[in-house]
Amino acid sequence: MKKESPKLKAEKRGVMGRKVKKLRQQGIIPATLYGKGMESVSIQIKTAEVLKIFEKVGESGLVDLMLDKEKALPVLLRNPQYNVVSDDLMHIDCYKVNLAEKIVASVPIVLVGESSSVREGNILVEVTDEVEVEAKPMDLPEKFEVDLSVLKTVDNVVVVADLKMDSEKVEIKNSPDQVIVKTEEPKEEEIIEETVIPDEVPATEQKEGEEGATEGEGEEKKEGEKEDDEGKKERSEGEEKKEEAKKEA
Secondary structure, X not given: OOOOOOEEEEEEOOOOHHHHHHHHHOOEEEEEEEEOOEEEEEEEEEHHHHHHHHHHHOOOOEEXXXXXXXXXXXXXXXXXXXXXXXXXXXXXXXXXXXXXXXXXXXXXXXXXXXXXXXXXXXXXXXXXOEEEEEEOHHHOOOOEEEEHHHOOOOOOEEEHHHOOOOOOOOEEOOOOOOEEEEEEOOOOOOOOOOOOOOOOOOHHHHHHHHHHHHHHHHHHHHHHHXXXXXXXXXXXXXXXXXXXXXXXX
């Protein structure tokens, strides 16, 4: 049974440049329609409608674009641009595809189930969250589901080759041995040893002690110098008396 694509209404857009700000305020998102063998067309879509469909199909699900009552065009929604502050959708591309030709698209990987390795305290590491595939637009998978229950120990990993698909219709471009998800043992937290600094004598005490020692040494020095001066004076007086005695003799 053929899968029915969601329908998205759009209109040709005459507003360009900075004036599209008014469109966004009115709940309308500017977009661009382009594809092989056609000139690009500036279009506008109701923001609420495109968000609802894009959340469901992503960048790999087909959408029937209804442009101004013309025949539905098969498109892929690509290159969504978001406001860096508000995270609001600002612009999106509508890529028209040829249903008979294969194309390359990114398909998201969705993790389901629970890992016993994680329950034991290990950490879940998702290495790859999407893969590139080549297929006809109608055969593009919307997502790949990965069952985490296969991760029983840290030795278990899920690689691209483990993804389930119809290999006759879908070709994955990534390396078969590319890791998608695994578990790792938690890293031991580094223990930072606190360096204990021995108690130091306060600078004020050191200064007072040093000043005290200096003052004591200065006083001793002054007293010694005084004693030396007195000794020199006594010796001088003794020598003068000897000289006078010699003269009298």
